Amino acid sequence: METKTTFFPSIKNIEAASLKLKDVASITPLTQNLQNSKKFDANILFKREDLQVVRSYKIRGAYNKIASLTAEEKANGIVCASAGNHAQGVALSCKLLQIKGTIYMPLPTPNQKIEQVKMFGEEFVNVVIEGDTFDDAYNASIIECEAKSKTFIHPFNDEKVIEGQATVGLEILNQTDKKIDYVFVPVGGGGLSSGLSSVFKYLSPETKIIGVEPEGAPSMLTSIRNKKNTALEKINAFVDGAAVKKVGDLNFAICQQNLHDMITVPEGKICQTILDLYNKDAIVVEPAGALSIAALDYFADEIKGKNVVCVVSGSNNDITRTADIKERALLYANLKHYFIVKFPQRAGALRDFVVNILNPTDDITHFEYTKKVNRENDVAVVGLELKSPKDLEPLITKMKKHNFFGEYLNDKPNLFEFLV
DSSP states (O other), rough: OOOOSSSOHHHHHHHHHHHHHHSSSSOOOOOHHHHHHHHHEEEEEEEEEEGSTTTTTTHHHHHHHHHTSSEEEEEEHHEEEEHHHHHHHHHHHHHTTTEEEEEEOOTTTOOOHHHHHHHHHHGEEEEESSSSSHHHHHHHHHHHHHHHTTTESSSSSSSSHHHHHHHHHHHHHHHHHHHOOOEEEEESSSSHHHHHHOOOOOOOTTSSSEEETTOOOOOOHHHHHHHHHOSSSSSOOGGGGGGSSSOOOHHHHHHHHHHHEEEEEOOOHHHHHHHHHHHHHOOOOOOOHHHHHGGGGGGGGHTTTEEEEEEBBBBBOGGGHHHHHHHHHHTTTOEEEEEEEEEESSTTHHHIIIISSTTTTOEEEEEEEEEEEEOSEEEEEEEEEEOOGHHHHHHHHHHHTTTTTEETTTOOHHHHHHOO
């Protein structure tokens, strides 16, 4: 039985939000991507929300919500909790509307993001670092709201926020006169997907809206399958812009009825998409921003010859994550492998391993070795980058034949996390 909701954003209110956002949020480009259009034999268009002033679509919902507050609510000030894009949207909105805001961010938040929030909000925003997780920051923000009668600005489960994010869909339809067959949209808490899908439900109901989540945080997919909004016990927070344990109740009820399909994409594939966009198109995206494009491979047959829009949701990617992104992409492509290697305690053992076991194209990228006395063999943790996935089995065979093989770590996640 479908969940019903008393709230669906109306076109009238979405158009009003669009007017409110004039001169605040950019009308971002809708441009053809030649690389992917050729790859999929389709007309692939990117909706470039990564080019917003705060480098994500979040300014739309945040500003629309804060601008709608009563005079008393504005005077009391606002509070939000966020480790990323929502915080930046709220901060800029506070400065533009000259409203005092307090933004709670968890301790692990990269300093770059904290500084961005302070830059956008200037003297109108107070950043409070609280707790080790988003939940810690969220709980602290709610305490302040209740104690000081301030308004909490939710990142997705709010009518005005949904109406603001829906303006992305309105812009897409205004930017092309072609029939849009598919729209791929990233899903975190569901603000963008619920708003955008509502626009297409009214104005272009034949368009298929595909929601895309990271494999490690399938909160919307799980909820749709369960036919009720379901909180996940544990998530992989790598795709930080789209990793939530529970989507919004308003958002779930809308998406359950509006989305044509809801899929997940492995984090490693998302990372490869980030690298491809940078290397081939000079486009910098955050992990959540790559979700919609990473999903295209799963619909390759369906989208052939079609007009397809991918919403590129944001570009707030910390450069210090580049090594981790490359590593995850290589692991997903089956090109990066970790072993415990046994080295006989004799001179030349390492040379034998390099010369007689490895291929000329194999690259040692990680090596940890500690020599201990009175042992027949010492061990090392060795990371190898291979030229082809087909090189793995012959490599393991040679290692075993020459008594170098100890353990293969890639398929032992607990040991892998501990040693690498």
